[in-house]
Amino acid sequence: MPGKRGGSVECYARRVRAEDQEKHERNRVGLCLDCAYARRVQTERGSIFYLCELAAVNPEFRKYPALPVLICSGYAKKTGG
Numbered sequence: 001m002p003g004k005r006g007g008s009v010e011c012y013a014r015r016v017r018a019e020d021q022e023k024h025e026r027n028r029v030g031l032c033l034d035c036a037y038a039r040r041v042q043t044e045r046g047s048i049f050y051l052c053e054l055a056a057v058n059p060e061f062r063k064y065p066a067l068p069v070l071i072c073s074g075y076a077k078k079t080g081g
């Protein structure tokens with residue numbers, strides 16, 4: 001099947017660098033990625049969720065926020081390692 005420019009469509013495997021993976025995860029998750037109130041939860045089947053611990057004490061926050069979270073009044077940057 002020809003590509004948009006009339007040439008052939010080819011796919012090349014490309015090594016994904018650590019920075020690319022982090023950027024992809026940042027775009028997918030948003031602020032929860034490095035929020036002090038976020039807990040990363042991975043299911044046995046490999047699905048990954050971010051649990052917001054503020055939801056336990058404040059009903060304004062969803063336990064599992066819709067990702068990506070772009071604006072959040074509860075966001076607090078995680079400190080330390």
Ligand code: SF4
Pocket residue numbers: 031032035036037038039051052053054061065069072073074075076
């Ligand atoms: S406070 Fe906001 S940014 Fe932090 S985990 Fe909850 S939803 Fe995500």
